[in-house]
Amino acid sequence: MRSIWAGIREVWRYPSAIVGLTIIFLIVALGVYTVVTLPYNEAIRLWRGGEEVWSESPKTARPIWYDWLTRRSLSRTIVLNSRDGQAVKTVETLGEDAQTISLVFSFDYPYDTFPQEVVIFFTAQFDQKTPHASMTWRTPDGREIRLGQVSLRPTETYRLALDTRLARRLNNVLPQIALFADPDSETPVPVKGTYELEILVSTFENDADVDAKWVAYGEVHGLAGTDYRRRDLMVALQWGTPIALAFGLLAALGTTLTTMFVAAVGVWFGGWVDALIQRVTEVNMVLPLLPILVMVGTFYEHGRSIWVMLGCVIALSIFGGAIKTFRAIFLQVREAPYIEAARAYGAGNGRIIARYLIPRIIPVMIPALVSGVPVYVFLEASLALLGLGDPVLPTWGKVIDDARSQGAVHSGHYYWMLQPALLLMLVGLGFAMVGFSLDRVFNPRLRGL
């Protein structure tokens, strides 16, 4: 055991191990941070949420760091909610049953590009008589544009781009462009400055009340951008970390330990036990893992989860090819004089396997274990890409799958696919570098290479 600790200490002499351990440390830190700051239930709620959860974020918006790649400052999302006091609200009572509510939003627009979409969400409280809203837009250069008129149901969404009358008035220029563009410019360029939106609501009941939320969706949003369902990709990228690590580690541990144990049992008992294990292993080595997993995933369409897949991976790997490697070492150890000595003093089979055979294989096992982690992280991503991922959990593989099925690369949304891919590669790189270094420490014959 002490030699193992000494070996692990020796790892620090290898630069690749230090780099690898740093990467692993950062990824683990991200995983821990995620689990602490974004609880599981919240993450699932966000990831499964639709328009109602994500009403304030744009569709397939790039990450905000795209700004750094371009000279222009790309438009960001602006949300103003009168309920939060971000509008000047005045109520004027006109008579017995009539009042005018005026909501004036004013905001600064400093960006070089137009918003992706402009939407106003109304919430109205009334008994029977529907309030009526009319909207006016004032640009920094003093122009005034009349927007549409809306009868307000309790919740009403006014999408400017869908108002055909407005479009006609704007000469069929998209409203999110027309409202911001400089009329004197050849190519559309937004006018920077303070804009004002005035909403005048006539209500026909005295205790009626109306609030509005103005959202101009930006072209960039969040650290990781958003996907086609307006979800912030940060949720998936962050939560993908602990899931990938857990899946990779559990699978690597589960397969290595079971394989090692089976190999030890086979070698120790020999005879037909060994023969049976070897034949089963050979048959199992011929069977392809991925198609079987696809089959299992398809079969358990409804109850499918990443943990069922994990169980299948481990179950299928019990008689994996690693048995051959372990067996070769065990065969050598079995003949050692101290094993016979152990038999002589009456150690039972279990004790010999646990205390005499298995400790000898740990130095070989640790590098195999570490190098095995990324294999299973990638496997999880592959399964997700084949549409066999966990239907609930946000994982890196799911993000890549979404990006692929929504044609992210064809429509230029490279960030969508590259970010999870980059994280996958980092995990692979980190564990591979540590694994190689461990291999050198524990197999000194490789050191000269």
Place this chain on the structure above:
Amino acid sequence: MVNESLLRIRDLKLHFRTTKGVVRAVDGVRFGLGHNEAVVVIGESGCGKSSLAKAVLRLLPRNVQTYSGEVYLDGTDTMQLDEEAFRRQVRWVKMSMVPQAAMNALNPVLRVGDQVAEPMMVHYGVGKDEALAQARRMFEHVGVPVDFMHRYAFELSGGMRQRVAIAMSLVTAPALIILDEPTSALDVLTQANIMNMLKRIKDEMETSFILITHDIATSSELADKVGVMYAGQIVEVSDAFRFFSGPLHPYSQKLMASVPRLRADVEPEFITGQPPSLFGLKPGCRFAPRCPARFGRCDEDPPVYEVDGREVRCWLYEETGTLVEEPQKA
């Protein structure tokens, strides 16, 4: 009459299956010893000494062809016990062993203290602390500093490792300890040390030893009784005093003549020829082809005769001895 109160072996056979045929490594051994008695088993390399030890402790390799006979240990026929019962009741409880090349017989990943304590935990189910306390007493007994208990086998010298292996064989205080060439890889001084230590242990712990060796001079220190093994059989069992002054079997005589003498001006002799191959033995006395006293009857398998409380498997004693065992059928 030979004292066989502790161990009595009759017609013990251990044959191995190999690609060249059957090796009759132990082939009808008749042997025994009493309580608190040290027996030295001597013989040339390849005569089956180590196989005899393995056969007694039932440490059988995988290619066993025949394993039969009677082994009575303290009155129980251990051949009737199944593997599990034998493991629980005999190994290290009644009989322990210091294996050949004891230096490699220690687990490299266990501290030697833990290793010595292991049999206590396996057989008596005692806690680790108690087992370690017992191991500590054994370390003191065999003269290894107690703080060496925390070391690993590769951190000890050969002599120390040998002592640790002996401590391990003593830890459960069995009645019989089989030592398979315990001093063969050590220098002369260490050999003498270990022999003296064994002698002291025999007196203090009232243990019996079977000491397997080809080093007649060193083992004469310890021996109460001598067994001579030749080609898979014990050809002579005798008390040590009379054996060293006058062995009965012609092979024993030649063997003793081959030992260099310090005080007498005698050239050491050698035995012409080679011991028979243990594959496909022919009928007749196995030593006959090399025997200076060979005569007509030697073509038949010799029986065992008792001569003044010594046993010898040789036709020469047909007249003077009493027959105790019929010649075995090949």
